[in-house]
Amino acid sequence: MPNPALVPNRPEYYVQTGSMFENPYGVPHDEIVAQLLEMPAEVAAQVIFGKYVESSGLVFSGELIQMMFDREAVHYGGIWTPEFRITTDRWRDEEAIRFAKQLPHEIRRQRYATGVDFARKTDFTVLFTLDVSIRPARVVYYKRLNRVPWESIYREVGRTIQLFGESVLCDSTGMAGDVIMDALDSRWYCPVHDRTVMKESGVCRDRDHRALGGCDSDMYRSLSCVDGYEFSTSSKVNLMEHLRNTLSVGYQSGSDDPFGWLRCPPIVQLEEELAFYAWDDKGLETDTVMALALAVWQGLEDVPQAALIGSSYGS
Numbered sequence: 001m002p003n004p005a006l007v008p009n010r011p012e013y014y015v016q017t018g019s020m021f022e023n024p025y026g027v028p029h030d031e032i033v034a035q036l037l038e039m040p041a042e043v044a045a046q047v048i049f050g051k052y053v054e055s056s057g058l059v060f061s062g063e064l065i066q067m068m069f070d071r072e073a074v075h076y077g078g079i080w081t082p083e084f085r086i087t088t089d090r091w092r093d094e095e096a097i098r099f100a101k102q103l104p105h106e107i108r109r110q111r112y113a114t115g116v117d118f119a120r121k122t123d124f125t126v127l128f129t130l131d132v133s134i135r136p137a138r139v140v141y142y143k144r145l146n147r148v149p150w151e152s153i154y155r156e157v158g159r160t161i162q163l164f165g166e167s168v169l170c171d172s173t174g175m176a177g178d179v180i181m182d183a184l185d186s187r188w189y190c191p192v193h194d195r196t197v198m199k200e201s202g203v204c205r206d207r208d209h210r211a212l213g214g215c216d217s218d219m220y221r222s223l224s225c226v227d228g229y230e231f232s233t234s235s236k237v238n239l240m241e242h243l244r245n246t247l248s249v250g251y252q253s254g255s256d257d258p259f260g261w262l263r264c265p266p267i268v269q270l271e272e273e274l275a276f277y278a279w280d281d282k283g284l285e286t287d288t289v290m291a292l293a294l295a296v297w298q299g300l301e302d303v304p305q306a307a308l309i310g311s312s313y314g315s
Contacts, residue, residue, distance in 0.1 A: 017050045021085065021268065029083050037066050045275045057278035059240055064247040065274050067260050075138055075263045086267045089144040096131060096140035100163055108165030112140070113299025116157060116170040116226070117291040118180055119146065125153050126291035129164050130262070132299035139264040140164075144288065150183070154196045154223060158189020161221045169298035171290065172228025181228050188220035196223070229294060237279065243293040245303045261300060264292075 020032050027035075036044050044062050045051055073080045076093065100108055111133045119125040125148075129141035141160065145153060161168060172181050188197040192215040193204045199222075204212040229235070250259035264270065273289040 019049045019268075019272070021048075029085075033066070033071060033082070036062055038062075049272055049275060051276065057280055058275075059277050059279060060244060060247070060274045062275075063251075064244065064260070065271065067258065068247055068262055068264050068274075069266045069271065070263045071266060073265075075136065076265065080265070084266060086142075086265055087269075089146075089269075091142045091265060091267065093138070093140040096138075097163060100140075105165060108163075109167040110165075112164035112167060113295050114141075114160050114164060114168040115291045115294030115296070115298060116160075116168060117287050117294065118153065118171050118177075119287070120176065122147075123285075124287040125156075126287045127156060127160055128288075128291045128295040129160060130295050130299050136261045136263045137296075137300060139262075139267075139292075142265075142267060142270075144269065151196060154183060154187055155189065155194070157184070157226065158187075158196055158221055158223055159194070161223065161225065162189060162191045166221075166225035167298055168226045169229055169294045170226050171231060171294065173231040177228060177230065181226070184223040184226050187223045188217070189223060190215050190220055192219060227298070229297065231290075236281070239290075239293045239297055240277070240279075242303065243289075243296050246296050246300050249303060261303065262296065 020026055021029065032048060036048055045058070070076060071082045071084075072078070073084075077095065100112065103111065111131060112129055113132050114127060114129045117124075117126045123146075125145040127141065127143045128139060131138045131140050141164065143156060145156065157168065157170075170180070170184075171177065186199055188199060189195075190197050190204050193212055195204060197204050197220060201209075203217065204215055206212060229239070231239075246262055247260045249261045250257070252259070267288070269285075270288045270292065273285055273287075276284060277286065277289055278284065
């Protein structure tokens with residue numbers, strides 16, 4: 001018998017989580033993607049992403065998720081390979097931005113739609129912008145912020161308005177939402193100095209309240225153009241069902257034909273949130289999927305049919 005004093009005191013078990021995509025020596029990425037296309041969403045969440053989830057409430061099927069992600073950049077001019085993944089907190093379609101800058105500003109709000117999910121406590125602020133002038137629509141801008149001053153967040157909203165126009169929808173839930181909407185209403189964005197301006201101050205000023213010069217209010221973009229969407233149990237269901245309907249437009253069981261009205265670059269954070277999203281989303285990371293859903297609600301109002309994949313209760 002071994003001497004008990006010499007036997008390490010190990011726990012009876014441990015829990016390890018992680019995505020198959022994170023293992024550089026594991027299954028090739030193209031094979032993982034092939035598995036994702038075949039697996040139900042709850043199986044993919046467990047097998048591919050290494051997490052336990054309660055499967056009865058999952059909202060988005062694997063087919064919807066995988067069709068949305070443009071792995072081969074078919075809708076982005078072939079600018080990446082199938083192995084490409086976005087693991088950073090930002091991405092922008094440079095060609096789309098160059099094109100947007102050439103458009104009159106009043107045209108931009110008709111072509112682009114932005115969704116913003118503002119941070120609460122320790123979570124993230126996320127912005128998504130879609131080009132909704134074509135079908136399927138395309139994600140052209142993504143940014144995810146954490147632990148930055150609110151003035152920096154308002155500046156990000158202003159930058160997006162300057163680039164893509166005034167069609168913006170944000171989370172305006174509760175007292176915090178009221179404060180945010182009031183703050184947006186009281187601010188301009190100055191593209192010359194890349195900063196927010198309090199409307200009561202009239203012009204850009206430094207910390208000593210001296211006018212910076214080189215700009216005037218005719219150049220500014222008002223942040224009061226941002227519309228609010230209050231989250232509640234029923235409004236979240238409406239928002240997510242609309243996103244799911246958008247992803248399922250044209251779906252035909254057993255067909256290999258493309259379907260859905262939205263295409264997106266392979267953003268890992270978004271893929272994981274969609275795979276795990278459930279109707280009971282308490283405790284889940286949802287900032288990215290909520291921002292995307294807000295952009296879709298703002299820009300794709302004419303979805304022609306109900307969802308053809310899954311039920312509204314996840315069964």
